[in-house]
Amino acid sequence: MWMLKYRQRTGAVQSRWSEAQNHYESLAACVRAILAGAGSERSYEEILAALGLGAITVAVADEGLGSWCTWARDAALLQTAPLYGLRLRELHPPEVAAGLPGAAEFTQHFRDSYVPLIRQALAHGQLALAWRGWPPPRERLWGLITAVHGDMLTGYTLWHEAQPLPLTGPAYQVYVVEECAPPPADALTPDLLFQHVARLAVRAWSGTWTALETLSTGAAAYRAWQDALRKAKPTDPNGLPLSRQQSHAARAHTAARTSLATWLRQIAPGLGGDHAAAAAQWAATAAHVSRTLQPYTAPESVEELLRQPAGIERICRALEDACQAEAALAQRLAALVGPVRVTSHATGA
Numbered sequence: 451m452w453m454l455k456y457r458q459r460t461g462a463v464q465s466r467w468s469e470a471q472n473h474y475e476s477l478a479a480c481v482r483a484i485l486a487g488a489g490s491e492r493s494y495e496e497i498l499a500a501l502g503l504g505a506i507t508v509a510v511a512d513e514g515l516g517s518w519c520t521w522a523r524d525a526a527l528l529q530t531a532p533l534y535g536l537r538l539r540e541l542h543p544p545e546v547a548a549g550l551p552g553a554a555e556f557t558q559h560f561r562d563s564y565v566p567l568i569r570q571a572l573a574h575g576q577l578a579l580a581w582r583g584w585p586p587p588r589e590r591l592w593g594l595i596t597a598v599h600g601d602m603l604t605g606y607t608l609w610h611e612a613q614p615l616p617l618t619g620p621a622y623q624v625y626v627v628e629e630c631a632p633p634p635a636d637a638l639t640p641d642l643l644f645q646h647v648a649r650l651a652v653r654a655w656s657g658t659w660t661a662l663e664t665l666s667t668g669a670a671a672y673r674a675w676q677d678a679l680r681k682a683k684p685t686d687p688n689g690l691p692l693s694r695q696q697s698h699a700a701r702a703h704t705a706a707r708t709s710l711a712t713w714l715r716q717i718a719p720g721l722g723g724d725h726a727a728a729a730a731q732w733a734a735t736a737a738h739v740s741r742t743l744q745p746y747t748a749p750e751s752v753e754e755l756l757r758q759p760a761g762i763e764r765i766c767r768a769l770e771d772a773c774q775a776e777a778a779l780a781q782r783l784a785a786l787v788g789p790v791r792v793t794s795h796a797t798g799a
Contacts, residue, residue, distance in 0.1 A: 462576070463487070463627050464630075465484050465486070465487040465606070465732050466486040466598060467594070467639075468483065468486065468612070469612065472709070473608060474608075474706065475498050475706065476523070476592040477579070478497045478503060479592075479608070480593065481493055481536070481605075484630055485616075485632055486632070487787075488632050490632035495710070495712045495713040496643070498558040498709050499525075499714075502524070502650030502651075502659075503523060504647070504709055504710025504736070505647075505650070505710060506654045506666060506667060507671040507675075507703070508521050508666070509665070509666045509670065509671040509675060509678075510665075510666075510667060511665075514665065514690060515679070515695040515696065516690050516694060517590055518671075518699060519698070519699055519702040522645050522660050522662070522665055522667075524579075524625070524793055525660050528709070533638060533708070534638075535628060535630060536626045536629070536630055537629040538627060538628065538629075539625065539626045539628050540623075540688060542623075556620055557619065560583075560620030564621070564624060565603065568580075568603060568624065572597065572598050576683065577593070577594055577596055577627045578605075578627065579594060579624065580594075580621040580623070580624050581621055582621050582622045582623075583613055583705075584607050584610075586611070588609055588615070591607060596614070597614075602617070604616050613732070627709070640721050641722055641725055644729060648728070648786060648787045651783055652784045654668060655667065655668040655669070656668065656780075657670060659792070662776040666776055668776075670763050672773035676770070680762055680766065693749050693750075693753035694749050696752050696756075696765065697747050698750075699706075702749040703740075704739075705742040706742050708737070711734075712739045714732050715729075715733050718742075731782065732783070734778055735778075738772075739772040739775055742768050742771050742775075743769070743772060746765050770779070
């Protein structure tokens, strides 16, 4: 695990970055770093779960399979942030960001309109969460903007050994962290957190994760995953071969389910009766999904499998197995927490 400490002036929002090789959810790593900077040590597994990212399955029309797991990671961010004492401010509505990235003038628009706001926030001791704009291969990740050096914004994201990186392109979504005042450690009880995470899981499965028409979740996303394999072109829009797209999607998926299962088992002893029983079933389901898709996470193995006449169908059967297991789990959680509704139009990864 890599770790660094970043400190600003007294009274400012601070961060302390840490990551491990099995950490794929960049937004969870960013939020964890902010909380750690305020002295609130929360596990990566907890933050991933609290953001709803342990149970989400996303598909995005007109995007390559390998990038689906970077979309809509912030859909529950504004709902989750207050639980941890975070006050966030969006610099622009997510639906605006969804329409701008393809425009040739977007880079200039970001530089003229949003970089000054980020610089102003940094000058006031506030950090910024930014989706995209980081150097490859992190261009679709969330990162934490922590400093400005001349004309360049810099910060941290995954896969760079906790070293600072420049923001080299426009961010599609930005939140300013205006305040971080975590509650006492015992304020977030296991039952409160479990109820929150379960509601997010039901929301994701029911198709109300976001209002973006091009994005699907739950069973629809699993079906889209199978369709993407069956109808795939040799490479995606970014030139990645299908084997790499599939392996990356499966690695992110299995890592998320493994982290969720770990967290559920950790909090189980502190849960009430109904919650404890549901958590046990949920952890078992998450572990089952992870085991089921694990054989399809290595690019070399997937490439060899795709050469076989029935190779794609083997992967699709595993995806259908995972889908059915999570559908049954979602029914139990829905009975436990009740109906949910969409509360975000988020686009971010």
